[in-house]
Amino acid sequence: MGKIVGLTGDETAAEAMRQINPDVLAAYPITPQTEIVQNFSQFVANGVVSTEMIRVESEHSAMSACIGAAASGARAMTATSANGLALMWEICYIAASYRLPIVMPLVNRALSGPINIHCDHSDSMGARDSGWIQLYSENCQEIYDNLIQAIRIAEDKEVLLPVMVTLDGFIISHAMERVEILEDEKVTEFIGEYKNPYSLLDVDNPVTWGPLDLYDYYFEHKRQQIEAIEKAGEVIQRVGKEFKEISGRSYELMENYRLEGADLVIVAAGSTAGTVKAVVNQLREEGVKAGLLKIRAFRPFPVREVSQALKNAKAVAILDRSVSFGAEGGPIFLEIRSALFEEAKRVPVVNYIYGLGGRDIGIDEIKAVYKNLERIAQTKKIEKLVGYLGLRE
Amino acid sequence: MPSLKELSKKKELLSGGQRLCAGCGASIIVRQILMAAEDPLVISCATGCLEVATTIYPFSAWRIPFIHCAFENSASTLSGAEAAYRSLKRQGKIDRTIKFIAFGGDGGTYDIGLQALSGVLERGHNLLYVCYDNGAYMNTGIQRSSATPQGAATTTSPVGKAIPEGKQRPRKDLTQIVVAHDSPYVAQANPAYYNDLIKKVQKALNTEGPTFINILSPCPRGWRYESSQSIQIAKLATLTGFWPLYEVENGKYRITYRPKKRRPFREWLESQGRFKHLLSEKNKGIVERLEREVEEKENKLLALAGETPSSA
Amino acid sequence: MKEKGWKEIPLGGLILEAGNAEKYATGGWRTYRPVRDEKKCNDCLLCWVYCPDSSIIVEEAKIKGFDYEHCKGCGICSAQCPKDAIEMVEETKFVLQEKGEQ
Numbered sequence: 001m002g003k004i005v006g007l008t009g010d011e012t013a014a015e016a017m018r019q020i021n022p023d024v025l026a027a028y029p030i031t032p033q034t035e036i037v038q039n040f041s042q043f044v045a046n047g048v049v050s051t052e053m054i055r056v057e058s059e060h061s062a063m064s065a066c067i068g069a070a071a072s073g074a075r076a077m078t079a080t081s082a083n084g085l086a087l088m089w090e091i092c093y094i095a096a097s098y099r100l101p102i103v104m105p106l107v108n109r110a111l112s113g114p115i116n117i118h119c120d121h122s123d124s125m126g127a128r129d130s131g132w133i134q135l136y137s138e139n140c141q142e143i144y145d146n147l148i149q150a151i152r153i154a155e156d157k158e159v160l161l162p163v164m165v166t167l168d169g170f171i172i173s174h175a176m177e178r179v180e181i182l183e184d185e186k187v188t189e190f191i192g193e194y195k196n197p198y199s200l201l202d203v204d205n206p207v208t209w210g211p212l213d214l215y216d217y218y219f220e221h222k223r224q225q226i227e228a229i230e231k232a233g234e235v236i237q238r239v240g241k242e243f244k245e246i247s248g249r250s251y252e253l254m255e256n257y258r259l260e261g262a263d264l265v266i267v268a269a270g271s272t273a274g275t276v277k278a279v280v281n282q283l284r285e286e287g288v289k290a291g292l293l294k295i296r297a298f299r300p301f302p303v304r305e306v307s308q309a310l311k312n313a314k315a316v317a318i319l320d321r322s323v324s325f326g327a328e329g330g331p332i333f334l335e336i337r338s339a340l341f342e343e344a345k346r347v348p349v350v351n352y353i354y355g356l357g358g359r360d361i362g363i364d365e366i367k368a369v370y371k372n373l374e375r376i377a378q379t380k381k382i383e384k385l386v387g388y389l390g391l392r393e
Numbered sequence: 394m395p396s397l398k399e400l401s402k403k404k405e406l407l408s409g410g411q412r413l414c415a416g417c418g419a420s421i422i423v424r425q426i427l428m429a430a431e432d433p434l435v436i437s438c439a440t441g442c443l444e445v446a447t448t449i450y451p452f453s454a455w456r457i458p459f460i461h462c463a464f465e466n467s468a469s470t471l472s473g474a475e476a477a478y479r480s481l482k483r484q485g486k487i488d489r490t491i492k493f494i495a496f497g498g499d500g501g502t503y504d505i506g507l508q509a510l511s512g513v514l515e516r517g518h519n520l521l522y523v524c525y526d527n528g529a530y531m532n533t534g535i536q537r538s539s540a541t542p543q544g545a546a547t548t549t550s551p552v553g554k555a556i557p558e559g560k561q562r563p564r565k566d567l568t569q570i571v572v573a574h575d576s577p578y579v580a581q582a583n584p585a586y587y588n589d590l591i592k593k594v595q596k597a598l599n600t601e602g603p604t605f606i607n608i609l610s611p612c613p614r615g616w617r618y619e620s621s622q623s624i625q626i627a628k629l630a631t632l633t634g635f636w637p638l639y640e641v642e643n644g645k646y647r648i649t650y651r652p653k654k655r656r657p658f659r660e661w662l663e664s665q666g667r668f669k670h671l672l673s674e675k676n677k678g679i680v681e682r683l684e685r686e687v688e689e690k691e692n693k694l695l696a697l698a699g700e701t702p703s704s705a
Numbered sequence: 706m707k708e709k710g711w712k713e714i715p716l717g718g719l720i721l722e723a724g725n726a727e728k729y730a731t732g733g734w735r736t737y738r739p740v741r742d743e744k745k746c747n748d749c750l751l752c753w754v755y756c757p758d759s760s761i762i763v764e765e766a767k768i769k770g771f772d773y774e775h776c777k778g779c780g781i782c783s784a785q786c787p788k789d790a791i792e793m794v795e796e797t798k799f800v801l802q803e804k805g806e807q
């Protein structure tokens with residue numbers, strides 16, 4: 001068996017990366033991701049990884065170098081947060097469209113401005129159309145498990161897409177938790193060797209990456225990407241099952257937490273799901289039929305699974321830790337509301353924007369949301385479609 | 394250096410059918426570089442004329458591995474490939490010797506890609522960066538870059554009543570910026586002097602560490618001259634002192650070709666339509682200033698190389 | 706060329722056939738055609754080293770001719786030839802000639 005250790009989220013990510021032992025890691029430090037890069041640098045200094053680490057001068061170069069490395073048949077990783085992701089934005093799209101299975105922990109942090117270093121999901125949510133697979137983690141254990149599974153998902157030959165594994169900045173990245181770490185050999189065996197059929201270093205079989213792709217073929221290449229990220233849904237589930245065999249922990253596209261017979265359901269992603277679980281347990285004891293739907297894969301978005309899980313609820317509240325300015329509700333809300341459109345019975349759904357710039361969310365706020373859901377279930381009336389949790393008027 | 398006869402027996406690594414303008418200097422440069430290389434190569438290229446015209450899907454003119462990522466990151470993209478090579482070699486997963494060359498135009502190198510280039514130089518990647526400098530953003534229609542010579546008319550530094558001289562600022566000396574990074578080998582070359590260029594490329598590829606060659610790339614469209622004149626005009630750039638040929642090896646300067654007597658700078662201006670307006674009476678002062686500056690620059694370089702100043 | 710569907714092309718925009726640009730003819734861009742006088746030419750290969758379009762065919766270090774599929778008619782070879790062996794001839798002449806032959 002593996003071992004139980006106490007690690008922060010960043011340390012956990014670094015530990016998973018040590019075991020993954022990528023051929024190339026190109027990274028630039030940014031709060032609150034910094035400890036990942038620092039810890040990994042120490043692994044390199046200690047000679048415990050065979051990774052070629054590139055201490056780039058920017059996140060833009062980090063992602064560019066990952067592309068060069070992955071196109072050369074190397075397993076390549078990086079890590080970032082917020083403005084760092086924003087700086088590599090252009091290149092993130094290119095990584096996905098070149099079908100390069102780069103894996104990147106993203107320590108969620110609010111995007112400037114004004115500048116803020118604390119958690120919200122505006123960084124990853126903004127990148128939701130970049131073609132990357134996105135897996136959200138609730139706690140340190142999930143960061144570890146998700147990162148290891150991400151390698152398999154990304155490199156699956158039906159997928160070949162980059163994956164970002166998110167963790168909430170400071171809340172998880174800097175909080176010490178109990179984590180179960182697998183044996184090194186088990187991880188090595190589980191992830192296998194990275195083999196891209198095409199490599200820049202295969203000089204006897206030269207290929208061209210990144211041509212000018214105009215109206216005659218660009219659309220077809222995008223269609224291939226659509227196919228791949230759709231396939232990723234099945235692959236995420238398959239890899240989840242295989243991961244259970246080595247870890248005992250199972251993973252799906254989302255987690256149904258006490259959803260059997262639940263009337264009042266909250267949907268959340270990231271660390272807040274943990275807080276919601278605590279409230280669900282309390283309410284269940286009080287006889288309230290509360291439940292939680294935790295989003296793990298946001299890209300690809302499990303439309304059918306989500307509507308299946310929510311269709312019998314009497315009222316649903318979706319918690320979004322980011323804003324889509326000018327839209328009616330946050331990104332998760334928009335997805336779910338649209339997913340439920342196909343259901344014969346109309347499920348009342350409301351949206352709460354919360355936690356921007358690291359604003360804390362506690363048990364009381366979650367309880368208030370369930371209270372409101374109770375009211376909606378009874379009256380069948382929605383007073384406010386989009387509300388704000390923890391905001392001063 | 395091998396003779397042209399020997400070089401001509403090597404396989405041509407850039408195919409015909411690329412869509413650069415007739416007479417473009419970029420592909421002359423690339424062909425000469427590929428002739429020079431003795432080992433297998435991996436190429437990266439910044440967005441720009443060269444990339445766009447040689448790789449229009451589903452066609453590629455490159456008979457060797459090639460990657461284009463974006464405009465500002467030819468250097469950093471290739472640094473990833475080079476790091477992958479080192480990593481896989483160390484792990485015993487490949488055993489070939491492979492050399493790495495990044496291409497960028499002046500826009501992708503002097504301007505938007507300068508940071509990525511600086512990073513690669515500082516980190517010491519084992520690759521050669523080649524800037525093909527045609528002195529403007531030619532691919533998007535001749536907009537000024539920081540490599541555009543002072544006085545040149547471009548679409549964003551046009552000549553007008555209020556600004557009769559075209560581009561008002563002198564060009565950035567990128568070669569000197571690279572020298573300041575203490576790279577083991579830095580040079581300036583010119584495809585008209587193919588011998589010199591090929592020698593420099595071979596030297597750079599055989600040097601451990603990040604090397605850099607800045608190569609003047611004549612552009613008939615942007616410089617406004619007849620396509621057949623590319624090589625004559627490129628030659629003139631060196632003969633008039635606009636584009637001195639030199640190398641800096643571990644900090645030591647050497648002029649690799651010094652014309653016996655420098656030709657008047659005016660000839661360079663007269664050869665191209667982009668400078669035409671400078672030849673009018675009212676821009677006389679500007680031309681005199683440019684002539685003075687070229688001479689000063691030349692003397693500075695001669696001093697660095699320990700040669701006697703020009704008497705011209 | 707018939708354009709392919711999304712299931713038939715390689716992933717990620719990759720071009721697997723290195724150098725297949727040679728299938729694309731740029732010879733039609735020409736208004737002047739380089740014509741070499743074999744008697745004047747001494748095979749110095751200067752035209753070859755300066756041609757931007759890899760369009761001077763050399764075999765065994767001897768000029769064999771031009772690749773008119775790709776030569777864009779820039780005239781650099783002609784301008785650089787020290788022996789004055791390459792003449793740039795208007796393409797229309799050849800069109801008329803070909804017509805006359807038919």
Ligand code: SF4
Nearest residue numbers: 746747749750752786
């Ligand atoms: S440059 Fe002139 S002389 Fe030399 S090989 Fe070409 S055609 Fe012959």
Ligand code: SF4
Nearest residue numbers: 756776777779780782
């Ligand atoms: S005209 Fe230009 S393209 Fe044609 S062979 Fe001569 S140099 Fe090459």
